[in-house]
Amino acid sequence: MTIEEAHDLSAVTIEMLLGKLLTHEMAMKNYESDDDSQKKKFVAFKSSSKDESDNDEEDDEEFIVLARKFKSFLRKDKIKNQGQ
Known part of the structure; x- marks a missing residue:
């Protein structure tokens, strides 16, 4: 869901927008680190x-x-x- 769909853009403050963007960036970093950790679990003998x-x-x-x-x-x- 986008910010436009969730909130009326005329009522969104800069602080709220910045908070949403930071939250999204952290979620993306967590998603990427989860992918990296799954790739590292393979072991070959x-x-x-x-x-x-x-x-x-x-x-x-x-x-x-x-x-x-x-x-x-x-x-x-x-x-x-x-x-x-």
């Missing part, structure tokens, strides 16, 4: 399969070490049982 393959390699190495230790344990246990 980058994924990489390289990290996953690194973890697989680490897991493989850990498995090999564990298998060797277990094999060594079984040998020691077998030798221990043969001596009894």
Whole structure:
């Protein structure tokens, strides 16, 4: 609704007109800042399969070490049982 539609222009004072214009400007700034804040809410994540393959390699190495230790344990246990 425009000022002309809301009020008789002959009865509108300069102070009233200035107040309405300032109110309109503040409302427009709030509207623009709301649009800016909505645009800033988007977040993107980058994924990489390289990290996953690194973890697989680490897991493989850990498995090999564990298998060797277990094999060594079984040998020691077998030798221990043969001596009894």
